[in-house]
Amino acid sequence: MAVPKRKHSKARRDKRRNNVWKIEAPVLIKCEQCGALKRPHRVCDSCGTYRGRQIIVKAAQEA
Known part of the structure; x- marks a missing residue:
């Protein structure tokens, strides 16, 4: 079994982990009815x- 000879630095550890926690912006599309x-x-x-x-009746459409 492979065992590391020396401790890896925090910078090296963080470089390995940096791409895992990226958050992407949500995808948005235009509504077919109102745009x-x-x-x-x-x-x-x-x-x-x-x-x-029509799923939800809005107050602006009722009046």
């Missing part, structure tokens, strides 16, 4: 539609 930016496969926050169907 607002939304995340894919989710109900639109501004108009409340999903795949062309």
Whole structure:
């Protein structure tokens, strides 16, 4: 079994780990109904539609 002869430095350890914890920005697409930016496969926050169907009735649309 391979055993390290000397301790690896913290810098070397962190260089190995640095790519694991990167966070990417979420992908945004335009809503088909209102054109607002939304995340894919989710109900639109501004108009409340999903795949062309009205899922959530918003207060702005009621009045």
